[in-house]
Amino acid sequence: MMRLLFWRHGRTEWNLAGRFQGQTDIGLDDVGREQARRSAALLAGLRPSAIVSSDLSRTRETAGYLAEKTGLVPTLDPRLRETFARRWEGLTFSEIDQAFPDESAAWKSGTVHVRPGGGESRFEVGERVAAGALAAAAGVRPDGLLVVVTHGGAARSGLASLLGLPSEYWGAISGLANCHWSVLEEHDAPGGWRLTEHNAGSLPEAVVGQEG
Template identity: 35%
Template sequence: MVRIILVRHGQTEWNVTGRYQGQEDTPLSAYGREQGEKLARSLKDIPFDVCLSSPLQRAFITAKLCADLHNLSVEKDERLTEIHHGDWGGRLTEEIESLYADEFKAWHKAPHTVKMPGAGGESLEDVRKRVRPAFDDYAARFAGKTVLVAAHDAVNKVIVCDLLGMGIDKFWQIKQDNTCINVLEEQDGKWRLVLLNSTLHMGYLFSTTDQKGL
């Protein structure tokens, strides 16, 4: 069996303002780093053997804060990079809604049908096609181990949907707060969800905040 502790990165200023990040390499805010430190302390006594992260700094620094308390290095995996937002990247939610009204509406009603407009833009299926093989690799490489994986909102939602056999049309039915903890286990080719979107290390059971941008 392999156990995956899947976390989302700490907060960035773009998360707060509702600016779409995607593959823009935005840093953690001061509060985001504080969130990462709280996450690390909450996992200090939870043994894990390997630490993997998206190469984007907001995820990598979140992972490193956790890994440092276990004297582990962090391995970057490009497949964990957040969805590429194409022309939406760097734009505020309100601006996207105004300029791309039909696509924006579809993104919130039927996200599996949308490919982000512009150069490099991805669909959720594009994300699934690169992230699922990564998790299959982890199951093969790290049998018998516990692995910390630090990634992103869309990545986490897509992989949870896929591993549980849910269509990615269920994307918006899963919430991923900053530095949330998810636990997934694989045995004999079957995945199960043990924990989803836990934020108890932040001092609350659930957040009432829904971020506008990813």
């Protein structure tokens, strides 16, 4: 059956400084490059069928390490970009709290319809990320593994959208650490996808002895 692996990019200087990156094009720092190298070595062992990546430099570079290990050529899709946050981008989270207290509180509450900095909502991000992942998956064999190289918030919203979660439960899915990943497996139940790994940093393992 088809599997989708959502892989967050390595660390950047703005991640370290606690700045909201959004769609600002920030590259990996030295730690992020080492994270990507280490994770790529693990993920190559899963023998992915294809790689699709956000077109921002931090994801392109992360995808490049897996490409080196597998010989696959990543395709780029801007639908996999991080949330566009307009006025918030480049600000630290404490600066956002001070300058946009009501908006920040609504964002932190997990609501899917607030627009951070006047940008796009989580719901909109989830729809476009899901569409980008499914478009790429259409070109992968039915039992293949597609690696989707994206961003923390984008991955979280895309996963919730693909799982068909009601909007009030989107906040139940945590974010991803740098260069960690989540795996969706196709199945026949309503919604079509099952979450089998989340925020993982080691190779996925099969579920054995399942009792419920």
